[in-house]
Amino acid sequence: MALTASPKVFKYHSLVQADSFRLLLLLPSPSHDSDLHCHVLYTTLSQCDRDIIDQYTALSYVWGDPSNTGSIYVDGALVTITATLDAALRDLRDASRVHRVWADALCIDQSNLTERASQVGLMAQIYSIAHHTIIHLGPLTSEAETVLRAAPSNTSGTVAYSRDLVDVAEQHMLQAVWFTRVWVFQELVLSRDPWVQCGNLRARWTDLCRMLLPSAWKQNSKELQVLADMNSNRGPTRLKFLTLLTSRRGLGATDPRDMIYANMGIASDLSSLLRYVQVDYRKTCDEVYESVARYLLENIGPGGPTVFFPHATSSELSKQKDLASWAPDWSLPASNLVEMYKDNNARKLHLDSKAHYAFVGQPLTLAWVGYEGDVIESFSEQLPDPASLNNKERIAYQAAITKLKGMYSNIWWSGDESGQHQHVDLRGKEEEHEKLCRVLNHEWLQILGKELPGPQAKSSKEDMKIEENFLGCFGKWVADRAPQQLIMAGSGSEGMASLMYTHLLPQHIPSALTGRRFAATKAGRVSVVPRNVQVGDLVVQLAGPLNALVLRRDPRPRNACSAREIKTALRKLNEDDSIQPSLRAEAMARIDEMAIKNCTLVGECYVDGFVGWKLKENYDCDIYALR
Template sequence: MTLKMNPEVFKYQSLAEADSFRLLLLQPSPSHDSDLQCHVLHATLSQCDRDIIDQYTALSYVWGDPSNTGSIYVDGSRVIITATLDAALRDLRDESRVIRIWADALCIDQSNLTERAAQVSLMDQIYSIAHHTVIHLGPLTPAAETILKAAPSNTSGVIHESHDIVKIAQENMLQAVWFTRVWVFQELVLSRDPWVQCGNLRARWADICNMLISPSWKQSSKELQVLADMNSSRGSTRLQFLTLLTSRRGLGATDARDMIYANMGIAFDLHSLLDYVQVDYRKTCEELYESVARYLMENIGPEGPTIFFPHAASNDQSKQKGLASWAPDWSLPASNLVEMYKDNNLRKLQLDSKAHYAFIGHPLTLAWVGYKIDVVESFSVELPNAEALDVGAREEYQKAMKTLMGMYLNVWWSGDDSGQHQHVDLRGKEEEHEKLCRVLGGEWLRIMGEELSASQIFSQEDLENQKKFEEGFRTWLEARAPQHIIMAGSGSEGMASLMYAYLQPRNIPSALTGRRLATTRNGRVAVVPRNVQMGDKIVHLAGPLISLVFRRDSRPREENLETDIKNALRAIDEDYKNQTDHRLDEMEKVDEMEVEYCTLVGECYVDGEVGWKLNQEWDLKIYALR
């Protein structure tokens, strides 16, 4: 939002020093309803840090609806501000004394993108140097008054205890929009002495937390857990940038770029982050998110991509139309998908991702060496949380499962270079085992057929896809029944393990929930993202432990992009030639590899598939991703 100011009447003066900022000298008034008046003071953070007399208070508040406005006279000029800022300043205004206030909407020239970026970069110092921070939550309601007056530090001077204070807080004050905004976390964490204010009554943040937060790690409600998490971050060591992003993603921000900028100042890895990202409001959101993605990809360790790719799982809902498919949209909430299943096979190459990919061009293209595993032939409807399927009522299935578990009591282990595996001796019980496996398969066919199809309204295309999937799924289940596969318990692996866990009565979170099952061109079954399409390729990239689903990208591209991609990968290979244990020898022949242009759809697991097995040949390609 940009404040409405008449440039002929009010004009910001340039800030002279690198640490210059503005303060409001809020003029006193005995009347709450009289016009707000202030003067603008230019100061520097270094001066304020040394000043023991004229200290300032930082204001933390929610900008609110831009169409709901108030006003303030700044150096005699009337300025339109949001109603929330108007209310906060009125509640802070003293009857007889001038107060020094820092409020972002007025103290930063929001129309000057260069200044705005510079001031946002100083926000950590602005809040940490402020003598106090006032968190203004809104008007003084009866519930807010009950909570604040129970705090020893409340400004009324009278303490009133309440036995229902926790319940009142979680149903009222902790529902305030302030707790859902992205900027407030930095403002709180960096503040030396935060106070919570409603109307003209306030109390120290620490007192509020002491009253409401349980000593146990787990709180009794979502609202209390948010409060506890915010409070535990105060005074602690700074968190990694990725941790901050994942914990705060999807929170309210008027400008989606602030999902990044609001977390930079409190990240312990800020120094390395600044090599990739600087606060710059001239950059588009897409450019910013892609720069962040590049930083995370290159700086979060050897398993970076394995940790990184799940964060893009919500991108099918993204409103950032030009955003690369591999760059997470941090303005969206997390997908809350359970981590994708990984096999425990050790007999495979341990490849370093960084030796096999490069970022090229503008807009950024991510080029990565890998090979195709399979192609999606058909897919099911999206699998719901298993709670919706009334798992406990499936008597025949549960009885068969119990009998199978009895058969698997006498298992034995074998271990080799590929990992550890359980085996079971079914001699004399082969027919019974096959019959029980068919019971399990029949239950899954009912679920994937009539039950899910009838559970909600699907398009004709979805139903046709589902019908085709059921045919391939039935063939796969029938082929598995005679095999001596451990179908239940901790000894099960692959799809058997995933299907067993999904229909457990204990309702354990499952990697199948929120995803689809698919059949592949080679007759296998896979777990795929919800936005999969027929013909999507399943690929293993060099390094990541998880296979990925890609979709061909036929959009126009830069004329020399393929040449640039191969040049970049050749340059990367020069840096990694000595790391032969973690690099593909074929990287020396990168000029001979075909370049295939794709977009990332999401993570995948193909039953029985182990990527990069030793003593195996691959048809390597360069996958150029946007």
Template sequence: MDETMYKYGRLGTLEQKRVQTNGIEVPRNDIRVLLLHPQRGEDFQVRCDLVYLNLSDPHPPPFYALSYCWGKEEPKFPISLNGREHWVHPNLFDALQRLRDRDDVAGRFIWIDALCINQNDKEEKGSQVNLMGEIYEKASKTFIWLGEHEHASPLAMDLLNSVTEENLRDMLEDKSESKPTEQAWVALRALFERPYWSRVWILQEVVLSRPSYLICGNSMCSWDSVRLLLRSENFEVDKKNISVGSHNARMAVVSESILPKLLVNIIDGRQTNAQKLEFWDYLVLSRQRNASVAHDYVYGVMALVDPPALRADYKKPVGELYFEVVKRLLCLEKKIGILSMCCETQVEDRATPHAAAVVGGEPGTSYATSLPSWVPDWRTRFKKDYQSRLLCKLKYSAGMAGPDTQPDIECEAGSRTLRVRGVFVDSVTFVSPANNLNRWPQVGEDWKTWTQHISGSGNMYGSLEEQREAFRSTLQCQYHGNKTRNTDGSDQYFDIAVGRTEGSLVDPKRTFGKAGRQFFGTSNGYMGRGLDDVQAGDIAVVLLGAKVPFVLRECGHNSHYRLVGECYLHGIMNGEVVKDPTKELVDFYLV
């Protein structure tokens, strides 16, 4: 990359001038924008110039912004930038060609991160990333580039362009004369599965932009069409199907969730101040997306918080960034729920070209070893289905979560040890084999093991029928919170599992969930479910202000523990131990 391309002097006005090559670094609140020139006759080369404008100017010239996926790096294609040859990734090259061919874009300013930010200058990159929220908010339009047409994608774009408030219901109920075909709905699913939707950055780029337009090949449609369709009561999305009214167009698995639907919900919530998400909510969402730089799992969502939670600094080691963010959330904002994000995850190298990324500033550091157990590593994904089963999302209040009981948390300056106050509940004495709760014979064995275990120590649940109810509820913990127990066949399944009846009519995976939590028992007869990592000898605790209990593992001495993860412990999920006057509050030190 030609570094002189990104140097210029401070101009007195915002008139269109090429970037100077003998100047200074980008002034504060100044950004570069691209002047995309129309095609000249038979000259098909993409030609553009870098110009800068000041976001603080009361009347800045209008500019557009591009939201896109960087995609594959090779093969690179040449464009003319400030009269010099400059090589860009293939997906950006395609986008520039399509935008250049549009009369409403050619000859106008457009902001594109890969060209308008010097990606090799970490200091400048940080300062410009701090402005990205404002850039997308102030852009006259944001173009969402989904890539060139593939297969039936023109049908998907035609479908979206046909959506209006007047014809939406008829279209979804098959009453419209020009109703979309099933092939069009399948094409729409494919459009929503494109790599673009997996990016961290689109969370803020789409949410903050108004108006936005989707571009696929030579087709364009308004984001409002997507929003109108996905917020319709007749358009229901789940993990395995897109169901569209009575048409019921069944499709293959879409994804863990359709991100466009999520974006619509976020935008609606922000505009109505209903269900407004907080910084740690966005961090949870970012963990399931992709980023090319590990810092961006944090920086990619910070503009969604008002005021921004922090300032971007790409010189800061990733581990230090994650530590500082979580320390702030816990100690200053008292967001104790963030501890539920510390769990066994599916380690993926999504952020760097190295399997062992730079965590504490030194190459070769593993993903987790340099971070305290109470700091989530945002570069790792949750295991499949785990995010949707976080216990802290359910209506529990084990630590009396609410305004009357605040978390008692402290991390002294210079320390990586977190002090949290709570109640010791019990010690884990046995754990079922991992990943076996989706096989009914193992559930029966767990029941028998627990009944044998309590025969000598007593139990917390009363009669045999009450014990069965507790066991049944424990297996269902991740679905129901304190809601009414379901009637989807679990009674029959339980009876089969414990040998009370014969048969195999109920699917255990559907009833009690896929693998990811295992059954355990405690010394005083509690039963619970925790992560696959739970071991005999661990302790279960309830922390003040937390919705759910946690499992800790002693390491060293003096009440120092490693956080294993959240858990369900039947009988203490609604503040029972915190309200118990015989229970003593103690400090736990997490390392």
């Protein structure tokens, strides 16, 4: 019996030097359909940077469906690759010359987590040293050919702006998956000379942008906006890490950790970030995201928590089931909620957030001193975007608003130790004012009780009861406010009055109520809360310049030693001489007496009439241990 030779297996050799990397020597073929062959060249970035003859091309592409495969012979061994890489290499292959190419799937040993992390750390240099970068969008369609052939790099001169050409690009080429993937931003921004290629036809990135993004390009085009944003970041100015994460969150990444790693190399604050996060594929996604959250909270600037906490709210539930509630899941799209309303007139204690919280233990717990302000007892349906409410057709309501605004022409201010206060003189108009306020109240009761999905749409009797309880509380609350001579409309309105007025404006503007709920509290206040609120959730004011937060009691068992760790860490904050004593709450001297309450973060809230950390108030503080 004849013996059959075992197929040759490709094996990676180790990368020895700090800047070692691999290149593919893509062998030529006059036939597009012939088998792909290459050799692997072991070299260094410093050698390639000095080499003015044998330069390499970096490939930027989308990995695609791993079950849809192609193949290439690497040093004689058959290696399976994704179909997208197979197509890109065929389109790059020259008919007669060897082509030096860097492609991550082959040039990095993906099974070696240590090497993978090291090479990801070099990717900024890999793309910046490459003589060219080829952005491979896929096969050449007739529409892509129309756009690419019109680019100056494929013509003898400058091409005039064409609306038809832009429409073709917008509807076809710019719809490519490449524009939605997280890694490609770094690859583009750092590339010396990027080219866009479909099939075997290519054009310079800069030429395409000049052609498709003239000064008059239509601002409402999502595709052109993405192109413009990517192009604008190719300059020498680098963005901060939070800005990069915010603008790119929710984009495609096979590994959710790459939402972090793909943005690190182009962040202006990379040196600070590296003290908290390093590229390491041995760490879980939870560990990476929590380390990033710690970095952002401690380095975001004076606004600190006020800027940070809104990012922890997403439009979807996190897929990372063990991720801390205070750590944003950057693999999910942003919630797109309007910034929560803030009262700016009350005088408050000025407290430094950093004097009142500490990260302890593994997994990380965020321990923060604060006090409980109220408890959620019932809540409404989620409030829709104002555009769906047909506000222009609310004739009686809009007429009442117009009359009320006419009454508020003589607003005046006063101030005392608790803050500034607005007043309006309604002498002789009290009855008319109250009547108009009742028109406003009736409209809101109609919206909440009849226009939104009501209790009949609820999935359980408990849900129905929660909604009914809220409508009763809300009806009493608005009825009590009607005779109080509050400013209920216009730019002088404040708090809930301002939020409700803005939401029902006939001209649609972004509203802080959209995507949130109204809630009634134990103290009889009406509040604006996250959509995933539950009965029994706490309204808590943590120390610092924060909005009130909704927290949820966490019944999960915690490590017994964590209580000691938490109090030890918080006591050390009292020894920090860099924090002015006046910016530290008096309660910090009583750390040992405080109870530790295990909670999770639900999100920011606004409670009408509730002012945190008022002057000359004594607060019964606790430590909120957040996971």
